[in-house]
Amino acid sequence: MKIIKKSSFYLVVSFLLVMGLSLTAYAQIEGQDTLFQISTIDALLQGLYDGDITVGQLLDHGNFGLGTFHDLDGEMVILDGVAYQVKSTGEVKEVSDIVKTPFAVATYFDEDKSAVFKGVKDIEELKKELTELLPSKNIFYAIKIEGEFKHVKTRSVPKQSKPYPKLAKIAATQPTFDFYNTKGTLVGFWSPYYVNGINVPKFHLHFINEDRTGGGHLLECQLKRGEVQIDYSSGFQLILPHSNSFRKIKLNEESGEDLEDVEE
Numbered sequence: 176m177k178i179i180k181k182s183s184f185y186l187v188v189s190f191l192l193v194m195g196l197s198l199t200a201y202a203q204i205e206g207q208d209t210l211f212q213i214s215t216i217d218a219l220l221q222g223l224y225d226g227d228i229t230v231g232q233l234l235d236h237g238n239f240g241l242g243t244f245h246d247l248d249g250e251m252v253i254l255d256g257v258a259y260q261v262k263s264t265g266e267v268k269e270v271s272d273i274v275k276t277p278f279a280v281a282t283y284f285d286e287d288k289s290a291v292f293k294g295v296k297d298i299e300e301l302k303k304e305l306t307e308l309l310p311s312k313n314i315f316y317a318i319k320i321e322g323e324f325k326h327v328k329t330r331s332v333p334k335q336s337k338p339y340p341k342l343a344k345i346a347a348t349q350p351t352f353d354f355y356n357t358k359g360t361l362v363g364f365w366s367p368y369y370v371n372g373i374n375v376p377k378f379h380l381h382f383i384n385e386d387r388t389g390g391g392h393l394l395e396c397q398l399k400r401g402e403v404q405i406d407y408s409s410g411f412q413l414i415l416p417h418s419n420s421f422r423k424i425k426l427n428e429e430s431g432e433d434l435e436d437v438e439e
């Protein structure tokens with residue numbers, strides 16, 4: 176009787192131990208960063224600018240990110256849990272939770288690796304140096320660079336009305352902004368090549384200046400000094416729009432060339 180009790184005691188202990196271990200393992204997986212994305216880059220390229228979820232809902236899935244707004248009304252930058260809208264006039268404002276977005280990516284930023292960059296002459300050199308920091312080309316990364324810049328060039332997109340033109344057509348006439356000797360933050364992502372069609376492969380970076388009065392989609396930059404933080408993300412959650420327009424839009428067309436025109 177005593178022996179049985181003892182063995183059942185051990186059974187219970189080992190059961191609890193196994194439970195505890197698997198809960199810890201689960202907690203670790205849960206704790207790993209996940210990129211949360213609304214819609215696909217191809218849908219945006221094809222002109223799907225109908226907002227689908229609200230900025231408030233997006234902020235439930237991350238405190239860091241980028242995207243655009245309903246009617247393609249400017250560039251989105253999410254930093255420290257605040258969503259900013261860089262309008263095509265260059266004006267920046269904090270966005271209310273009820274504004275909708277047709278395309279956005281967000282994550283809870285959690286630094287896994289850091290570095291200091293000094294004297295980076297242009298965006299190509301920046302991308303090259305960042306790429307060297309990535310331990311694999313097969314997962315996602317959120318990238319944050321707080322820096323002093325000699326020059327930053329950005330663009331924003333003007334608000335559209337229906338029927339929406341394709342993004343490449345708008346990008347050809349987009350307003351650009353130059354900032355000289357400015358402090359600010361680059362906010363963005365590096366995505367693996369296999370996301371082609373869903374997200375932007377490799378780099379997609381937005382900028383917001385320190386006093387939150389300027390920013391946009393990054394086109395060029397010259398960095399004096401930057402604190403680089405990289406967040407490794409093995410999780411990816413894609414939410415497709417619920418709208419009829421998404422269901423009807425043609426996404427089987429080749430849009431790789433459009434993406435090159437728009438994002439580079």
Ligand SMILES: [Zn+2]
Pocket residue numbers: 241250379380381392393
């Ligand atoms: Zn962008």
